[in-house]
Amino acid sequence: MTTLELQFGGGLEALFSHKKQMEVRVPDESVRTIKDLIEYIRTTLIRERHDMFISQGTLRPGILVLVNDVDWELVDAREYVLKEGDHISFISTLHGG
Amino acid sequence: MNGDSNPSINASDVERYSRQLLIPQFGPSGQQKLEKSRVLVVGLGGLGCPAALYLAGAGVGTIGLVDRPNDVVEKSNLHRQLAHSEARIGTNKVASAAIAIQMLNSNVAIEKHESFEPKNAVQLASSYNLVLDCTDNVASRYLVSDACAVTKTPLLSGSAIGTDGQLTFYCKTADSPCYRCIFPKPPPSSCVGSCDSAGVLGPVPGVIGTLQALEAIKFLSCMNLTEDLDRRMLLFDGSTCTFRTVKIRSRVNGCDMCGESSQLEIPAFDYEGFARGGKSIDKKALDVPSHCRITPEEFAEIRRSGSSYKLIDVRPSQEFDMCHLDEAESWPLKSMEQSAGMDRIAEGTGRLIIVCRRGNASQTALRHFLDAGRTNVCDVIGGLQAWHQVIDNNFPLY
Numbered sequence: 001m002t003t004l005e006l007q008f009g010g011g012l013e014a015l016f017s018h019k020k021q022m023e024v025r026v027p028d029e030s031v032r033t034i035k036d037l038i039e040y041i042r043t044t045l046i047r048e049r050h051d052m053f054i055s056q057g058t059l060r061p062g063i064l065v066l067v068n069d070v071d072w073e074l075v076d077a078r079e080y081v082l083k084e085g086d087h088i089s090f091i092s093t094l095h096g097g
Numbered sequence: 098m099n100g101d102s103n104p105s106i107n108a109s110d111v112e113r114y115s116r117q118l119l120i121p122q123f124g125p126s127g128q129q130k131l132e133k134s135r136v137l138v139v140g141l142g143g144l145g146c147p148a149a150l151y152l153a154g155a156g157v158g159t160i161g162l163v164d165r166p167n168d169v170v171e172k173s174n175l176h177r178q179l180a181h182s183e184a185r186i187g188t189n190k191v192a193s194a195a196i197a198i199q200m201l202n203s204n205v206a207i208e209k210h211e212s213f214e215p216k217n218a219v220q221l222a223s224s225y226n227l228v229l230d231c232t233d234n235v236a237s238r239y240l241v242s243d244a245c246a247v248t249k250t251p252l253l254s255g256s257a258i259g260t261d262g263q264l265t266f267y268c269k270t271a272d273s274p275c276y277r278c279i280f281p282k283p284p285p286s287s288c289v290g291s292c293d294s295a296g297v298l299g300p301v302p303g304v305i306g307t308l309q310a311l312e313a314i315k316f317l318s319c320m321n322l323t324e325d326l327d328r329r330m331l332l333f334d335g336s337t338c339t340f341r342t343v344k345i346r347s348r349v350n351g352c353d354m355c356g357e358s359s360q361l362e363i364p365a366f367d368y369e370g371f372a373r374g375g376k377s378i379d380k381k382a383l384d385v386p387s388h389c390r391i392t393p394e395e396f397a398e399i400r401r402s403g404s405s406y407k408l409i410d411v412r413p414s415q416e417f418d419m420c421h422l423d424e425a426e427s428w429p430l431k432s433m434e435q436s437a438g439m440d441r442i443a444e445g446t447g448r449l450i451i452v453c454r455r456g457n458a459s460q461t462a463l464r465h466f467l468d469a470g471r472t473n474v475c476d477v478i479g480g481l482q483a484w485h486q487v488i489d490n491n492f493p494l495y
Contacts, residue, residue, distance in 0.1 A: 009332060010261055011290060020334070052288050062284025064330070064345070071279075071345040089343075091332060093280055096258035096292040097144040097233040097302060 001025045002082055004037070010092030012063070015046050015053060026082075034065065035078040037088065053090075064091045110204075114156055127318030128156060134317040137161035137225040139213050139241050141168075141190040143292065143302030144255045144309065145231035146180035146197075151310030153198040153205045157317065160198060161225055162191045163210035173495055177292075177299030213237070215364045218244035227317060229309050230254040233291060235283050236372035242267055242276030243363050246355040252276075253312050253326070255305040258290050258297050260335035262305035265345065266312065266326040268355070273327050278349040283372050301335045385460045389467070389475045393483045396450065406448040411462045412481075416454065420493040422481075430458045433465060442469045449474040454495075456480040 007021045016022065024045075031040045042054050054060060065072040066089040067080055082088075106125050111118065114128050134157050138149045141164045152160055168190045170181040180197035181190065195207045213221060222228055222244040230241045230252055238254070245252035245268045252267040254276065267275050292302075312326055332341045350356050391399075399406060410417055410425040417427040430453070432438050442465055449466065451474065453459040459476035466474045477484070485494045 009334065010263070011259065011288075011295075020337075051285065055285060060285060060288065061282035062280055062288060064279065066343050069341065069343040071343070073346040073349075074344065091263075092288070093284065094256035094258050094261060094263050095233065095235050095238060095289055096295070096297060097140055097142050097231050097256055 002028045002031065002084055002086075004082060005085070005087045006041070007066075007087060007089040008091075009089065010094050012052065012090050012092045015049060028082075032081060033078060034067070034072060034080045034082065034088065037082060038078075059090075062093045064093060065089065066091065110156070113202075113204075117155060122320045122322065123318055127320060130318045131156050131314065132158040134227070135159040135161065135225045136313060136317070137163065137221060137228045138194075138231055139163050139228060139237070140231035140233060141178070141180065141194040142174065142231060142233055143177040143257060143297060143299065144306035145229070146178045146194065147303050147306035148229050148231055148255070148309045148313070149194055149198060150180055150201060151307060152313060153202045155310070155314050156202065156204060157313075159206040159208060161208040161210060161221070162194055162198075163213045163221070164190045166212050173293075177297065177302055179299075179303070213240070215240060215366060215368060219248055219363055222250045223248040225250060227313055228252045229313060230256075231306060231309070234372070235286075235289055236368040238276060239283070239371065240363070240368050243354050243361065243366070246275035246277070247363065251316065253309045253316075255302075255309045257302035257305045257333075258292055258295055260298055260301055262301050262333035262335065263330060264305050264308055264312070264326060264333070265330040266316075266328075269316075269325075269327040272347045274346055274348050275352065275355045277354045278347075278352045279345060281349075281353060283374065286373055298335060301333070304333055304335070385463050385467070385476070389463060390460075390478050391450070391475050392478050393487045396452075396477050396484075397488045399450070404448075406450050409449060409451050409462070411451060411453045411458050416495075419495065420481075422452070422484075422492075425452065430462050433462060439465070439469070442466055443471065445471075446473070451476040452484075453480045455482050 003023060003025050005021060005023055008016055009020060013020045026040055031037055038059055042050060046053055067075050068087050072080060106128055117123055118125060118128055136152055136157050138145045138160060141162060149160060170185050170188050170190055170193050172186055174181060180194045185193040191209050195209055198205055198207055210221060218240055228245050228250050230238060232238055232241060242252060249268060251269045254267055255264045267273060315322060328345055328347060329342050330345050348355055353359055354361050408422060408425045409428050410421050411428060411430040413429050414427055451459040451462050456479045459480060463474060463476045485492045
């Protein structure tokens with residue numbers, strides 16, 4: 001099992017009973033990369049409004065993913081291999097002003 | 098005006114700007130650079146008000162102001178848009194902000210623009226040293242960024258909603274990303290909140306707009322501090338009073354706007370359509386029969402006639418608590434759509450009238466009732482907003 005700290009912001013926390021952070025332990029065989037983690041979150045952690053997280057089988061546009069406070073595009077994006085203790089953040093972009 | 102090596106500032110300005118002149122990295126040369134600077138503030142709302150006021154206070158030479166041509170000051174703006182005032186409700190926001198800036202610092206040259214649109218965005222952006230994105234919608238954010246990317250105008254982009262805020266620097270250098278590099282596709286419109294619909298605590302855009310001004314002042318005065326928000330994004334969580342700064346990607350070669358093979362032509366690009374195009378794919382068409390919809394006038398007539406009906410208000414409970422029609426019963430759409438709610442929908446046969454804020458959620462609720470086999474049910478076109486406009490202007494508008 002891998003222990004991860006998940007963080008949700010920019011309104012996404014509404015999908016997780018308004019929890020902005022949570023510690024999860026995920027099976028390391030089936031949840032190896034962030035791509036797997038997104039699927040794990042979709043099937044295990046989200047109960048309603050899946051469209052706020054997933055669109056056409058992938059993360060919906062407008063969500064910034066961070067691995068330990070670094071844009072996932074700088075660290076292999078979907079293929080990033082999760083490590084024990086990683087902080088993975090999903091931040092929805094805001095448009096209001 | 099003397100050169101940087103021997104800056105001199107007149108006596109009145111020394112007094113006015115003394116507190117910032119005392120900052121060693123800023124000093125008289127920073128002040129002179131500010132005075133020669135031209136900044137465009139796009140959007141004079143919760144972000145643009147504090148940003149423009151602080152820029153004016155600091156002595157930025159020329160401040161351009163632009164907002165939607167029909168955007169006027171409303172009462173519901175005043176908790177956060179502090180450059181405006183009660184006396185200026187109904188006034189165009191650019192005109193109102195210009196008055197506030199002039200009152201604060203008459204040295205500032207103000208340039209008022211009527212609109213920021215695909216046809217004039219490039220020309221506008223190119224005539225400023227820095228642009229502040231203080232807009233409130235997806236289409237404008239792409240347009241502002243595209244115009245800055247193509248003209249290589251640095252862009253400080255702020256946003257806020259609820260208790261959250263974000264701020265970053267786009268297009269600052271040749272390696273900096275633009276908005277499209279980070280967000281190549283717009284979010285589904287069902288996932289986009291606005292301050293009008295989701296609410297916002299006034300100081301939240303106040304914090305972000307103020308930080309936009311701070312970053313602008315540092316940049317324009319060439320303070321050359323080691324770190325700015327180029328390729329970094331500030332995330333502010335007002336609910337826990339937490340600031341985080343995260344690292345974001347550089348310019349993306351394949352970006353539709355600033356990438357090497359970009360063919361995007363701003364004047365021809367349909368920004369509104371692009372922003373709408375991110376519509377949620379599984380949002381089913383409502384397809385509510387028109388005979389199931391009544392106008393506010395028809396509803397008023399039913400109320401007057403004394404015939405029996407039950408009025409269901411499907412807005413969220415906090416909106417119901419803000420204001421509601423006397424006879425209304427609160428049944429938020431969200432709880433209706435949970436399974437226990439769906440069981441309850443089929444119960445009863447009496448006449449039902451459904452109302453919401455603007456006449457959208459009520460159609461979704463109506464669809465649920467019709468799908469459950471209920472007849473004798475209708476919703477009010479335009480919702481309580483239309484009720485305010487055509488029937489009872491004492492009913493609060495929000």
